[in-house]
Each structure stands twice: as C-alpha cells, then as structure tokens.
Amino acid sequence: MADVARSAAFYRDALGAEIVWAFDRFGAVVAALRLGDGPLLLLADHRPPGECRLLYAVDDLGAAMLAAREAGAAHVVEVGVPPGPCAIFDDADGNPVGVIEETRAGRMEEAFRSPGNDAALRPPWPDSSI
Secondary structure: OOOHHHHHHHHHHHHOOEEEEEEEEOOEEEEEEEOOOOOEEEEEOOOOOOOOEEEEEOOOHHHHHHHHHHOOOEEEEEEEEOOEEEEEEEOOOOOEEEEEOOOOOOHHHHHHHOOOOOOEOOOOOOOOOO
C-alpha cells in the first residue's frame, strides 16, 4: 500500500469509515477502519498495493486456519499482532483475508487513545489531511 493515510482518508471521507486505530511502529504504518458492523479493514504500508485485508474475528485461530487450508486457502501465515494471534491468507480465488483470535481485545484501541503513545497516529497525520 503506497500511502496508508491517503487510503484511510478515502475510506473516511467517501464511505464514512471510522479510524479505529493507526500506528507507525516497527517500520510500518498500519491502520484499522470500521465500515459498519462487519470486520475491520486493515491497511498496511508494508504490504503490496491492492492488498488491504478484511480482518475477521474467530473464536479459535488454529481451527480457522485448518478449515481455511481444507477449503483451499493459499499462503496461510500466522502473524503476531497486539490484540491476539492472527493469520493472513488468500481465499480459494486469491482474495486476501485475515482472521484474528482476540485474546487481548481492545488493546489497540486503548493504546491508540493513550496520550503517551508516540507511535499512535492521530489527526492530523504527517503529510496528510487525516
């Protein structure tokens, strides 16, 4: 993704998305947006353009990964994120998907709201109108 701030501003302004959290940490700018009641939309500048992911909550990450593989998912990779264990993969048609077992639910939102967190990106973001 070329510019997370620009993409987040697009979803906010065009579709009314809520920026749930956004961080510049460990060499990556990552933001989560809420568009209605569904999964969060995850934007990350360390991923290639065209690969923003919907991030679905699951009760059991291991079972979800096994079921995804059995259903034809490709490139299934487990990654660690602050809210809990997460996996990213491509569905049977190559669409990017993410699943997360939120063992530490609310951690990202809490860190985003913390005034002492220098990694949190708050309006206005550098070089953007967010």
